[in-house]
Amino acid sequence: MAIEVRDVTKRFGTFTALDDVCLRVGDGALTALLGPSGSGKSTLLRIIAGLETPDSGSVQIGEEEVTRAPARARGVGFVFQHYAPFKHMTVADNVAFGLKVRRRPKAEIHARVEELLALVRLDGLAERYPSQLSGGQQQRMALARALAPEPKVLLLDEPFGALDAQVRAELREWLRRLHEEIHVTTIFVTHDQEEAMEVAEQIVVMNAGRIEQAGAPRELYEAPRNEFVMSFVGPVNRLGDAFLRPHDIQILPGGDSSPGSTEALVRRVVHLGFEVRVELTLQDGRDVWAQVTRDTTQELEVEEGQILTVRLPAPRVFAA
Amino acid sequence: MSADPAKVPVAASGASVKASRLGLRTVALGYLFLLLLLPVAMIFYRTFEHGLEPVWKAMTEPNAVHAFWLSIELVAIAVPLNTVFGIGIALLLERGSFRGRWALGLVVDLPFAISPVVVGLALVLVYGQAGWFGTWLSEHGIDVIFSVPGMVLATAFVSLPFVARETVPVLHELGTDSEEAAATLGANAWQTFWRVTLPAIRWGVVYGVVLTTARALGEFGAVSVVSGRIEGQTQQLPLYVQDRFENFDATGAYTAAVVLALLALATLLAMNLLTRRTRSRRAV
Numbered sequence: 001m002a003i004e005v006r007d008v009t010k011r012f013g014t015f016t017a018l019d020d021v022c023l024r025v026g027d028g029a030l031t032a033l034l035g036p037s038g039s040g041k042s043t044l045l046r047i048i049a050g051l052e053t054p055d056s057g058s059v060q061i062g063e064e065e066v067t068r069a070p071a072r073a074r075g076v077g078f079v080f081q082h083y084a085p086f087k088h089m090t091v092a093d094n095v096a097f098g099l100k101v102r103r104r105p106k107a108e109i110h111a112r113v114e115e116l117l118a119l120v121r122l123d124g125l126a127e128r129y130p131s132q133l134s135g136g137q138q139q140r141m142a143l144a145r146a147l148a149p150e151p152k153v154l155l156l157d158e159p160f161g162a163l164d165a166q167v168r169a170e171l172r173e174w175l176r177r178l179h180e181e182i183h184v185t186t187i188f189v190t191h192d193q194e195e196a197m198e199v200a201e202q203i204v205v206m207n208a209g210r211i212e213q214a215g216a217p218r219e220l221y222e223a224p225r226n227e228f229v230m231s232f233v234g235p236v237n238r239l240g241d242a243f244l245r246p247h248d249i250q251i252l253p254g255g256d257s258s259p260g261s262t263e264a265l266v267r268r269v270v271h272l273g274f275e276v277r278v279e280l281t282l283q284d285g286r287d288v289w290a291q292v293t294r295d296t297t298q299e300l301e302v303e304e305g306q307i308l309t310v311r312l313p314a315p316r317v318f319a320a
Numbered sequence: 321m322s323a324d325p326a327k328v329p330v331a332a333s334g335a336s337v338k339a340s341r342l343g344l345r346t347v348a349l350g351y352l353f354l355l356l357l358l359p360v361a362m363i364f365y366r367t368f369e370h371g372l373e374p375v376w377k378a379m380t381e382p383n384a385v386h387a388f389w390l391s392i393e394l395v396a397i398a399v400p401l402n403t404v405f406g407i408g409i410a411l412l413l414e415r416g417s418f419r420g421r422w423a424l425g426l427v428v429d430l431p432f433a434i435s436p437v438v439v440g441l442a443l444v445l446v447y448g449q450a451g452w453f454g455t456w457l458s459e460h461g462i463d464v465i466f467s468v469p470g471m472v473l474a475t476a477f478v479s480l481p482f483v484a485r486e487t488v489p490v491l492h493e494l495g496t497d498s499e500e501a502a503a504t505l506g507a508n509a510w511q512t513f514w515r516v517t518l519p520a521i522r523w524g525v526v527y528g529v530v531l532t533t534a535r536a537l538g539e540f541g542a543v544s545v546v547s548g549r550i551e552g553q554t555q556q557l558p559l560y561v562q563d564r565f566e567n568f569d570a571t572g573a574y575t576a577a578v579v580l581a582l583l584a585l586a587t588l589l590a591m592n593l594l595t596r597r598t599r600s601r602r603a604v
Contacts (some may be wrong), residue, residue: 049504050503050504051500051503051504070503071500071503071504072503072504072505072506072507072508073506074504076504077504077505078500078501078504080497080500080501082497084497084498084500084501085498086498086501086502086515086516086519086520087498087520088519088520097502097505097507097515098505098506098507100515101502101505101506101507101508101511101515102506142501145501145505146504146505148505149505149506
């Protein structure tokens with residue numbers, strides 16, 4: 001179901017967490033709220049869920065105005081960063097919770113729990129307690145629990161933030177596929193631009209309680225509206241007021257002096273596998289780094305201390 | 321002796337560590353023995369010094385039986401009351417967001433700070449014959465002071481803080497995540513409390529209940545002031561022990577004291593068993 005947030009403002013004491021925020025999320029979309037900590041992304045998610053009340057503005061889920069509705073009446077599924085398991089209940093009881101409080105028939109609950117545990121690949125662990133599961137398993141249990149009452153929207157607050165890198169990568173991929181399968185409107189909060197790019201269809205970049213830009217991952221990367229978005233959704237070199245992406249800096253074969261090229265001193269070469277990061281000092285003394293492939297450095301025999309020719313792209317300048 | 325000079329200081333320091341550890345143990349155990357074990361053991365010894373028969377006689381003495389049941393009655397009223405209110409106060413202190421929360425915290429601790437005798441006197445001032453409510457109450461035929469209701473009040477007053485104080489840290493550690501999760505899953509406040517919060521804080525509550533029970537069983541000062549200590553009417557076990565002791569009935573005093581000690585022990589044991597059984601059944 002579509003979600004519509006209109007002119008929402010929220011203050012905690014003197015701190016403005018959200019400053020007149022408007023957001024529209026289409027039915028069935030998978031959206032990321034991306035921003036640094038303190039940008040208001042979690043607050044916005046909690047306001048949609050009904051876990052916080054906005055000072056002003058309104059929230060609509062589907063056709064229903066829910067601004068004053070309690071969390072339990074909104075039909076949202078919520079997943080917390082630290083899983084928030086019911087530690088005294090088995091995995092099956094955790095997943096069944098939302099159905100039990102709705103007094104659904106036992107047989108129906110049983111069938112639904114089985115189905116969900118299979119969906120999150122926890123079948124066979126139904127009688128375990130959360131403390132006997134790994135972090136990744138607990139988070140999948142939390143997801144099954146949130147999905148059990150068939151929520152209209154699924155909200156995830158830094159769902160993979162507490163997991164180690166490998167499990168995280170797995171779960172990202174898995175969340176994407178899950179969304180393709182069940183198509184429930186989903187919003188997740190993250191501070192990791194790579195995670196947002198990889199999983200979401202639409203990214204909403206937030207900063208200091210405001211939405212800086214919303215759009216498809218590629219759109220944000222290629223046409224950032226301002227400095228903040230540009231530097232948040234990918235690596236940047238900053239040259240005064242101008243910004244350029246490290247992979248747009250070209251290293252040229254020796255002797256090439258086509259227009260736009262300049263000489264640069266190689267300060268350091270960092271091999272990160274396929275990607276190589278070449279730190280350069282330009283003729284005018286400014287430092288930049290270029291992102292090139294292993295093949296390029298091999299072909300051009302790039303070494304530290306060497307002087308070579310680079311071509312800088314037209315930098316992007318944002319109006320202040 | 322080894323001639324290796326390097327080894328000597330090591331051995332010496334090892335020995336001194338051992339000695340200081342032994343010394344610490346002796347001091348700690350000696351303290352416990354002199355302060356706790358010896359006096360309690362002496363009570364048991366003195367009680368059964370002349371065999372079981374005088375003990376049985378002292379136990380079946382009508383005033384003793386009455387004191388026993390009165391103690392049970394006081395515990396049976398004060399403990400559930402303080403459990404319910406204790407949990408409520410803990411929730412207010414930890415989850416509430418109102419001005420003057422710190423003041424509530426102070427008020428809850430008052431019974432710890434005020435001497436029980438003062439508590440008793442204060443209750444007499446309010447509920448006694450000349451007290452604020454006393455006149456109205458006696459006009460309606462309700463006696464609080466020098467009667468069981470006053471003893472209930474005094475017992476409840478002095479044992480109030482335990483459940484709240486044991487529950488607050490557990491609630492704090494639990495955090496609000498699981499309660500919020502329950503809310504988004506469709507649970508109302510009541511369902512959230514019974515199904516999520518209470519099971520998660522149960523060990524804190526149980527421990528608080530045990531402490532409350534022990535305190536309620538052993539209360540002397542406040543109850544002594546408000547009860548009037550009428551034999552066979554307003555004497556619970558501690559008052560009865562004191563009464564027997566003052567009347568040179570050593571066996572009576574010791575026997576009642578032993579019964580009191582056994583009641584407290586039974587409470588501790590019950591909690592221990594309950595904790596163990598539930599813990600082994602559920603991996604928490």
